[in-house]
Amino acid sequence: MEPHTTPSMVKNTLILAKFELKKLLFNPRGLISLFAFALVWLLILLYPVRSASSFLLTEEFKLLISAAFGESSINELFKWEVAEMAIFWIAALYLFPLFSIFVSADQFSSDKHRGTFRFLTLRTGRDSIFFGRFTGHMLIQSLLLILTILATVILAISRDMSLLLPALTSGALVFINVFIILLPYTAMMAILSLYANTARQATIYAILFWAISAIIIAIINSQLPSLAELLQWVLPGAQLSMMINTQGLGSLAYAPIPLIQAAVLLFLGRNYMKRSSL
């Protein structure tokens, strides 16, 4: 049977990315993971987000925070039109990168370990496999992000229906910002899962990587502070603490950091994939 079209790298990358999403949505294992994720976020939304957002609206709380952290430390937080989205922003900034480490830990490890890649590499190039899996895992995380943002929007409009438009607008900007933040985490996990034999091993390598890097930077900081200041930007998530006190388009000012990190990591991962034995 002759192929209908000549397979191209881009087409096969998209086929593999869609297949990753399909594996999540049409597979009992994937659905269980999705359900567990939804349950965790339901609890986060129902308790911290809902109750904290009501605090955020009170004048006493603003005064307390200003007194505790200073006038300008988290003043942007009070400027959010939708208080729920402000709390969601803080939670998402730290939780989604953490989820990313777990969700994208098995981009390659299991398939490589059981030899399943060998069925793919004679049909498509290694570039398609690498970028297809990476794109697929970004699609999965985008889906999870959209679901949680929509749940936050519903939470906000259940309090005040007039918040629909501002909630959707700020939700879209939160999506773009968090999506960009997740790129280097997913790229880093792509490299680690290529090296590891299992998803668990890849996760352990990730924890070790961040912990050891932080220790090394701290040691360098005591000897060569200027070098340490430069090195801290190498780690994915270096900009997160500074992003808390930003909102909307202002948060995008930090986007070049994760974008450059992701580009470098994807370049390294792609070369590692090209040279690795399957």
Added chain:
Amino acid sequence: MSLIKCEQLSKSYGSKQALDNVSIELKSGSPIALVGPNGAGKTTLFSLLCGYLLPSSGSVTIMGEKPGSQGLLGKVSSLPQDATLDPNLNLISQFILFGTLQGLSAKAARDEGQRVLTLVGLADVIEQKPQSLSHGMSKRASIAQALIGSPQLVLLDEPTAGLDPANAKVVRDLVKSLSANITFVISSHNLDELEKLCDQVIYLDKGKLGREVSIQDNLTDEYITVSMQTCDKAQFINDIEALNGVNSVTQRQDDEFLIHYNADDVNDLEIQLFQLFSRNSWRYRAILKGRSLEDKLFS
């Protein structure tokens, strides 16, 4: 153009030399056998041909291109040893993925998946996941994926290992029926099977290329191999050695004898043998023109 060309190909894993300076050139056509003891480097050679591994030194090309290159995608397929399909996805969805990656539409990929799974007798289990299949069925499913599309070269690493005799025959028949359009390279320890399927045999040992044997040489070979069911062995050897044109008779195994003769002196040796069997009421099991593959490789 050569189908496969290896030039001074070597591969080492740390200090262990798995392939040592192997140079071979193979042309497309009848199935080619790759034999050798465990650890001889057969799977390493297959992995290099498929592009799963990169050589430590030397070069390998398939149809003039490097393994794994864009030009070979869909033209070369393989049954890799120890590779398993994704246990969490049913067979047909994985086969549709393979087909679409080879350029088929989703509908054509489904039809193609059904076709190849039917070829190996797995039409009833296309919706099942690999983990619910027996070892033999999984092996057949892995063979089926190698037949998706229009591959020109199919590398089968131990295709019948672990299969029951009936299904091993199904695989052998499949290889025979497809070998007019596809060149198969088969690695196996089953010499009888290779003898039935292949014309050319490559022998690897300790990473080095041993002899290359052609089964077709049997037709011009001045040997006859006879397996006997009942006979007086000493008398068998004496009587046949007394026939005109016979140089020697050697007992190979308990009931197998190798007759070496001079073709210029005798042209009806087979008839004389049958007459001898008849006179002595000996019953034979098999007569082979030439030598068995085992004899050619190991004697």
